[in-house]
Amino acid sequence: LNERIPHDKSLDNSLALIQEGYLFISNRVERYHSDIFEARLMGQNVICMSGAEAAKIFYDDEKFQRKGAAPKRVQKTLFGQNAIQSMDGEEHIHRKLLFMSLMTPPKQDRLAKLVLEQWMACIPEWEQAEQIVLLEEAKDILCRVACQWAGVPIEETEVKERADDFISMIYAFGAVGPQHWKGRRARTRTENWIREIIENVRNESIKAEHGSALHEMAFHKKLDGNQLDAQMAAIELINVLRPIVAIATFITYAALALQEHPEYQSILEVEDENNYERFAQEVRRYYPFGPFVGARVRKGFIWKDCKFKEGMLVLLDLYGTNHDVRLWDNPNQFRPERFKEWKGSLFDFIPQGGGDPAKGHRCPGEGITVEVMKVSLNFLVNKIEFEVPNQDMNYSLDEMPTLPKSGFIMSDIKRK
Ligand code: HEM
Numbered sequence: 001l002n003e004r005i006p007h008d009k010s011l012d013n014s015l016a017l018i019q020e021g022y023l024f025i026s027n028r029v030e031r032y033h034s035d036i037f038e039a040r041l042m043g044q045n046v047i048c049m050s051g052a053e054a055a056k057i058f059y060d061d062e063k064f065q066r067k068g069a070a071p072k073r074v075q076k077t078l079f080g081q082n083a084i085q086s087m088d089g090e091e092h093i094h095r096k097l098l099f100m101s102l103m104t105p106p107k108q109d110r111l112a113k114l115v116l117e118q119w120m121a122c123i124p125e126w127e128q129a130e131q132i133v134l135l136e137e138a139k140d141i142l143c144r145v146a147c148q149w150a151g152v153p154i155e156e157t158e159v160k161e162r163a164d165d166f167i168s169m170i171y172a173f174g175a176v177g178p179q180h181w182k183g184r185r186a187r188t189r190t191e192n193w194i195r196e197i198i199e200n201v202r203n204e205s206i207k208a209e210h211g212s213a214l215h216e217m218a219f220h221k222k223l224d225g226n227q228l229d230a231q232m233a234a235i236e237l238i239n240v241l242r243p244i245v246a247i248a249t250f251i252t253y254a255a256l257a258l259q260e261h262p263e264y265q266s267i268l269e270v271e272d273e274n275n276y277e278r279f280a281q282e283v284r285r286y287y288p289f290g291p292f293v294g295a296r297v298r299k300g301f302i303w304k305d306c307k308f309k310e311g312m313l314v315l316l317d318l319y320g321t322n323h324d325v326r327l328w329d330n331p332n333q334f335r336p337e338r339f340k341e342w343k344g345s346l347f348d349f350i351p352q353g354g355g356d357p358a359k360g361h362r363c364p365g366e367g368i369t370v371e372v373m374k375v376s377l378n379f380l381v382n383k384i385e386f387e388v389p390n391q392d393m394n395y396s397l398d399e400m401p402t403l404p405k406s407g408f409i410m411s412d413i414k415r416k
Helices: 014-032 052-058 072-079 089-101 105-128 134-150 156-170 178-202 213-219 230-260 263-269 273-286 366-383
Strands: 036-041 044-050 131-133 292-297 301-303 306-308 313-317 384-387 409-415
Touching: 014 036, 014 044, 014 313, 044 052, 052 313, 072 156, 072 178, 089 213, 089 230, 105 134, 105 366, 105 409, 131 134, 134 156, 134 213, 134 230, 156 178, 156 230, 178 213, 178 230, 213 230, 230 263, 230 273, 230 366, 263 273, 263 366, 273 366, 366 384
Parallel strands: 044 313
Antiparallel strands: 036 044, 131 409, 292 313, 301 306, 384 409
């Protein structure tokens, strides 16, 4: 046991983690007045930490590795087995550059344009409908667009089921029981679907455009000069498609934010990039999505009087760092203007991980996420008018993952 840092007294905190959800780490950081504490989780001693300094240590790859960090149950639903999230060192960097090359600003723009086109195409049908659920519409649109953008052929009739499978994989994280198994079945179905497409690209029965995610994953060479096996290529292509569908979550929160803070409506009616950017950033900071990330100690070291023993699991609090009072004034207030002053540190604003994405595990999809959120906000504010009927929009911080219950219902939709 570490003598010098607080220890949570409970024999095992797994239940508390489920019950306290997004606040599990920050509740204890507050209780112990310490950025770092040790707890027993899932039958092992785990170091939990929060804040920018902790993030800086966590993303030092001399100190941490990802191999063996993600539990199998997460790999079998959310990530895919032995994929980029679990890689280290040169092999990881090599794989990461492949992902980064698919997400350059021109590629972000192309995706955002496709998303806006799809939103616009929904209007006639929505005008006829009594009401729509934004989360549902967003996931289908994003699935259709993600496939189109990545070069993956998809029939209109399969969009909804494939989108539901992506969502089941995403929301299986943290889940036990039926929701976990649903996530597993969704992953198996999706891997089978995408693996067959990769094989067909390789035997030239499907054409893939140079530079598309499909083409680049199908023909990527590892450091040893060999291609990925078809299964792994499929898993990594899914690591591009699935998180694009996940942006539906932030779009739903963005609509909720507009509803809760109607004063931003008129600010966003003026089509100023900066205002969209700040609003999107504040949605990513304020609302809960990724709770924490985990890594294992690569080589023992001491930090802040705490012994990090080789092999130990360490969790970095993403949600808590984004609400850390030392980093954010009134963190529990939704205030996009705060991003006017934000200095762009790599370690204080970490909804999608911290550090340099090209050198570590930080999400390569932040540019895509923000651009898709911006066009979607523009659509909601400037392209349509709608009513928001009575509904339960609450989301709870003690459920992981969480979402506004109603998925955000809109009615009386009209083109503006
Ligand atoms: C990694 C969050 C969107 C692709 C991550 C990580 C988080 C995250 C927390 C882990 C960081 C770490 O391990 O240190 C999110 C959220 C998103 C999102 C909340 C919003 C919907 C995207 C998009 C893409 C993407 C749009 C790609 C199109 C990836 C990949 C990784 C990753 C490939 C693994 C990176 C690595 O291990 O090196 N994301 N992400 N994500 N994300 Fe995202």
